[in-house]
Amino acid sequence: MSADLVLHFANFSTLCVCLVLKFPQMFVLISAKSSRGVSLKSLLLELTGYIVVLSYQSYYEYPLSTYLEYPMLIAQDAILLLLVFYYNGNLNHCLLPAILFIAGWRLVTFQKWIIDLAMSLCTFLSAASKFAQLQCLWETRDAGQVSALTWGMAIYSSLARIVTALMTTGDFQVLARFLIMLLLNAWVMATIVYYRRVGKKQE
Template sequence: MDANMMLDFANFSTLFVCMVLKFPQIFVLMQAKSTRGVSLKSLLLELIGFIVFITYQMYYDYPPPTYLEYPILIAQDAILLLMILHYNGNLRQSLTQLTRFVGGWQLLTLQKWIIDLAMSLCTLISAASKFAQLQCMWQAKDSGQVSALSWGMATYTCLARIFTTVMMTGDMQVLVRFIVMAILNGWVTAVVLHYRRKGSKQD
């Protein structure tokens, strides 16, 4: 397989996986009607990271295949956010959260230095989202309704994006972000599986 074929495979497989990435988590919440183990703080930070990242990519006219999955991920995270707020009895907060996100999205593109600074902080924000989910599970000593499949697929997409970033843009900020995210997504997946096995043994 030559480099172009590998690049096409990485781009299309990432897009395909992202189209269904959050579905396992959504289905788990729908079945359980509970958000036990799922961190709202993690989801909000992840949404902020996604919004900053896609805005940065579009601002600098990067090739669309490098970020096409992000509108899909943002939409799926928005659905998850509504579900979490609904099951927690805080659905009224959703309008406030939506207003904040839309307002923040508009502010990002006012000046070049704003989007550059936001992208510099994007990796820290996205990393914080993973640590928030890890903290939630560590405190409960239980993975609750967290989907290992969703986190595993997220790990794959980050690994694929490391390859496409090297091949297509070479942007070091973007590359570092995907490396960090791949490690942390893998870590969350491992912790979820650990608590799953632990729970199965106790049963």
């Protein structure tokens, strides 16, 4: 298989996966009418990370195909946040985060040093989002309404983006971020599966 074919497949498959990445989680919440087990802090941190990566890669004019999924992920996370706020009974609290995200999106590309610093911190933000979800799972000892399928697709998208980053820009910050995200996504997925099995045994 040629390198170009591998690259095209990785880009296309990542876009397809990210197009529906959060849908399983949305459907689970809507079906259960509950956001139990889904960490609000994790979603807020994850959305921040997505905004920074999109801003960084567009600022440096990276190939569009290497980050086209981020607008889709941002839109899906925004919808997911609305659902979590709604099922937590805090829908009226979502206006402030929306204003902060929009303002931050503009601020981060104001100067080159700001976007570089934001990208340096982005890996820590994204890692913190995964740990926030892990902490939520550990505290409740229950996978609740957390979708294993969504996290499984996140593992694939991280792996595919490692491939595309290696084959295109070779940017160390981007590569490091996706490698860490791959490991943490796998950890969250394993934790969900573990608590699902524990729950079934207790039943």
